[in-house]
Amino acid sequence: MNDSLVITTGIRSRKNLEEKALELSREWKIPYQPREKYSLDFIREMTGASTILLVSHQKLSLVTNGKEFFFHPGLAKLRIKELQAGKTDQMIKAMDLQEGDSLLDCTLGLAADALVASYVVGTKGIIVGLEDAAPVAHIIARGLRSYTGEKPELINAMRRIQVVNQHHLHYLRNLPSNTFDVVYFDPMFRVPKVKSSSMAPLRDLANSSPLSIEAVAEAVRVARKRVVMKENRESQEFQRLNFQLIQGGRYSPVAYGVIKGGVLK
Incomplete structure (x- = not known):
């Protein structure tokens, strides 16, 4: 991916x-291009940027290859409602996540999983999300x-998440052992789910490299309780990365690999 970025505004921007x-241009050290009446395609051609950070009245978004990426609680909101209704969230079950726990989300992406986890661990818990792609992290x-x-509980859960723009392997290597209760990976699926349209822009922006055996070993060292990885149910990644226990809903297309208690076989 070409990391070149430019910042501009909506077509009907005000002062x-x-x-x-x-302000964002100075803060993030990204060139600013006045929008005037130019199309986004023209700005991309004129500046040579592969991705545009678009500042509008409603939101900040990234536009790449004609697709738009922006933050929204999305399915996390529904999952939290289901937890409040007493239903089981398969990710939370796989993590055995409890109030007050600490979680390192090594592949933050849209932050949906981190948001659900933040709600569960509550005010005494810690959620750190790592995102390697700087535009996505921003x-x-x-x-x-x-x-x-x-609602306040959802907003508060958002505010508690700490975002770090760093590759998970580098971050894990520099952590002391047993720093977090749970370390979580949700790498880009080797075979994308067709229905996951919200992930389409993210695939263009995020690091799509496969998860490394070294990263899992470091995660096992760092995690007090368990390491969890989300993947396609039939994925060979579970076996390649030594995840012995596989959990998840019987009819779900995704599953969670679990390594318990800091033991990597």
Whole structure:
């Protein structure tokens, strides 16, 4: 992926929106291009940028290959409602996540899983999300800090998530042993799910390299309780990466590999 970025505004921008874009340009050290009446395609061609950070009245978004990426609680909101109704969330079950636990989400992405986990661990818990792709980390971090219009418990869960723009292997190597209760991986599926349209822009932006055996070994060292990986149910990644226990809903297309108690066989 070409990491070149440019910041611009919506086509009907006002002075305050342009000032916001300039502020972000300075903060993130990304070039600013006045929108004027140019199309996004023209701006991309003119600047040579592969991705545009678009500042509009409603949100911040990234536009790449004609697809738009922005933060939204999405399915996390529904999953939290189901937890409140006493239903089982398969990810939370696989993690054995409890109130007050600490979780390192090594592949933050859209932050949906981290948001559900943040709700579960509550105010005494810790959620750290790692995102290797700087544009994605920028959008998600700002969205988690500024998103409004939801119930307090959902907003509070958003605000508790700490976003770190760093590759998980480098981050894990520098952590002491037994730092987090749970370490979680949700790498890009080797075979994408056709129905997952929200992931389409993310696949263009995020690191799509397969999870390494070294990263799993480091995760086992760092996790006090367990390491969990989400993958397609029939994926060979579970076997390749030594996940012995596979959990998940009987009819779900995804499953969770679990390594318990810091033991990698």
